[in-house]
Amino acid sequence: MSLRHALLGLLADTPQTGYDLTKQFEQSLSDHAWSASHSQIYPELKRMMDGGLVEVVGEGARGSKTYGVTDDGRAELRRWMFSPLSDAPARNEFVLRLFLLSTLDLADTRELAENMARTSEEEVAGLREAISRIEQDPSGDSRYARFAAEFGLRYYQLQADWARWVVTELGKHRPA
Amino acid sequence: MSLRHALLGLLADTPQTGYDLTKQFEQSLSDHAWSASHSQIYPELKRMMDGGLVEVVGEGARGSKTYGVTDDGRAELRRWMFSPLSDAPARNEFVLRLFLLSTLDLADTRELAENMARTSEEEVAGLREAISRIEQDPSGDSRYARFAAEFGLRYYQLQADWARWVVTELGKHRPA
DNA sequence: AAGCCCATGTAACTGGTTACATGATTCT
DNA sequence: AGAATCATGTAACCAGTTACATGGGCTT
Numbered sequence: 001m002s003l004r005h006a007l008l009g010l011l012a013d014t015p016q017t018g019y020d021l022t023k024q025f026e027q028s029l030s031d032h033a034w035s036a037s038h039s040q041i042y043p044e045l046k047r048m049m050d051g052g053l054v055e056v057v058g059e060g061a062r063g064s065k066t067y068g069v070t071d072d073g074r075a076e077l078r079r080w081m082f083s084p085l086s087d088a089p090a091r092n093e094f095v096l097r098l099f100l101l102s103t104l105d106l107a108d109t110r111e112l113a114e115n116m117a118r119t120s121e122e123e124v125a126g127l128r129e130a131i132s133r134i135e136q137d138p139s140g141d142s143r144y145a146r147f148a149a150e151f152g153l154r155y156y157q158l159q160a161d162w163a164r165w166v167v168t169e170l171g172k173h174r175p176a
Numbered sequence: 177m178s179l180r181h182a183l184l185g186l187l188a189d190t191p192q193t194g195y196d197l198t199k200q201f202e203q204s205l206s207d208h209a210w211s212a213s214h215s216q217i218y219p220e221l222k223r224m225m226d227g228g229l230v231e232v233v234g235e236g237a238r239g240s241k242t243y244g245v246t247d248d249g250r251a252e253l254r255r256w257m258f259s260p261l262s263d264a265p266a267r268n269e270f271v272l273r274l275f276l277l278s279t280l281d282l283a284d285t286r287e288l289a290e291n292m293a294r295t296s297e298e299e300v301a302g303l304r305e306a307i308s309r310i311e312q313d314p315s316g317d318s319r320y321a322r323f324a325a326e327f328g329l330r331y332y333q334l335q336a337d338w339a340r341w342v343v344t345e346l347g348k349h350r351p352a
Numbered sequence: 353a354a355g356c357c358c359a360t361g362t363a364a365c366t367g368g369t370t371a372c373a374t375g376a377t378t379c380t
Numbered sequence: 381a382g383a384a385t386c387a388t389g390t391a392a393c394c395a396g397t398t399a400c401a402t403g404g405g406c407t408t
Contacts, residue, residue, distance in 0.1 A: 002269055003395085009276030019359050033272040035265030040396060042361060062359050062404045077279060081288060085269050085295075089211030089368085093178055093261050095327055096209040099320055100185030103253060112257060119261075144275055147342055151271055154334050162327055169323070179367080195387050216368060218389060238376045238387050265396085356407080363400075370393080377386070 002086075003044055006034045008053060008069055008077040015057050015068035018042050028144045032151050048073070094159060098166055113167040120160035127153040178262075179220055182210045184229060184245055184253040191233050191244035194218050204320065208327050224249070270335060274342050289343040296336035303329040 010016070010024055022038040029035070045067060048054045053073035058066040069077065094116065101109050131149045186192070186200055198214040205211070221243060224230045229249035234242040245253065274292065277285050307325045 001395085002267070002272060006272055006276070009272075009279050012279040013276070017359075018361095022359095029272070029275065030266060032266050033268055033275050035267065035396085037397070038360075039362080039398080042359095060359095064359055074279075077276075078284065081273055081276065081280060081284075085273075088267065088269060090206060090208050091178070091211065091264065091267070092209055093264065095324070096178060096182055096185075096205070097257055097261075098323065098327075099205065099209050100182070100189075100253075100257065102320065103185050103188040103250075104257060108254070108257075115258075143278070143345075147275060147345070148271075150341065151338055154338055158330050158334055162330055165326065166323055169319070177367085193387075194389095198387095211368090213369070214388075215370080215390080218387095236387095240387055354408090356405100358405075359403085361401080364398085366395100366397075368393105368395085370391100372391075373389080375387085377384100379384075380382090 002034060003036050003040065004048060004053075005077060005080045006036070007041065007044060007048065008073055008080075011054060011067055012069045012074055012077055015066050017060075017064045017066050018045055019064065021045075028148055031148050032155065033148065098163065101166070101170075109170060110167065113163055113170070117160050117163035117167070120156045120163060123156040124153060124160060127156065178210060179212050179216065180224060180229075181253060181256045182212070183217065183220060183224065184249055184256075187230060187243055187245045188250055188253055191242050193236075193240045193242050194221055195240065197221075204324060208324055208331070274339060277342065278346065285346060286343070289339055289346075293336045293339040293343075296332045296339060299332040300329060300336065303332065 006025075006029065007021060010021055016024075018038065018041050021041055022036075025034070025036050025041075045054065049056070049067075052070055053076055054067045055070050056065045057068040060066065098113070098116070101113065104112065127149055131146070131153065134146050134149060182201075182205065183197060186197055192200075194214065194217050197217055198212075201210070201212045201217075221230065225232070225243075228246055229252055230243045231246050232241045233244040236242065270292065274289070277289060280288065303325055307322065307329065310322050310325060
């Protein structure tokens, strides 16, 4: 149940409302870390409050509630952080497709692999721009965003390199 | 609905039973590409047969049915292979944890990050061995296993490098 | 007053996991 | 004969998505 720990972590960093949490997921976490929509977040916050992991530390306009973690919550977060990674089932459509390349004919294979490499390289270029924008942004706390962007950069570079490597390997055994 | 296309791809490569497909997921796809259990596979095969994408090409002992793709199925597979990647919501517990590193105290942060980098490096070492085993295996068709292993190698190397980089960045702002 | 963002919730549905259930064949 | 593996299915449950629904407050 990683959603619970993602929320716990965000609240441990900064107490905030469900609405703020939703935006954080959208803006920084959803690219490479974790996704959640408000319809999942609000009920989970309620369950966590029932479980004594979070508490309401303030109420604002429009019925908004600011949540913070309790001591129990912080202990649970730490326990989870140090627990072994749950080996969640893989779901990677990019890898799946490269796996199934052999079902295409040679021309299709080359075109598609080239295509996939190029798309990844475009992502890399986009992320380089995003990073320089983040680094020039004077407002301080863009650390999460910077980490995520760096991961993305490296990840798409990996995809591109790997796709090109696969093409080379295919070429060795089935030369034009 | 990638499960459908994974099945279509595996059947396009080799006609086989639901049981065989289940084993293929367990053995080669589940590491980095896609996961599925038999309880998901059998009903999906039935739906695909209703949709005319696959057909029963043979029946064996114990009521086993061998499926193969139809022309429609192969066309649908190719269409999907060339369609844009569906940007599925990210679910990466490793990245999530590194994201939440700053919620720990400095000693914990260092220990955990070191830990995560080391675990990734162990995976790298394991995959190097797996690769040399694959390359020495005389039985021909290990190409796709080799591709998957290469992806894994590069991916865990990325995790390790990125984990070490994040630690360095954290150190810059919270010096010892 | 209109439009936009803030802010919270519920309901229906889908994809996927875990558990339940059964029987045939092969191997030792 | 007993154990392991082959082989297929269903049912209950869980996590997550999409759609539905409501209202407050701020800006122009």
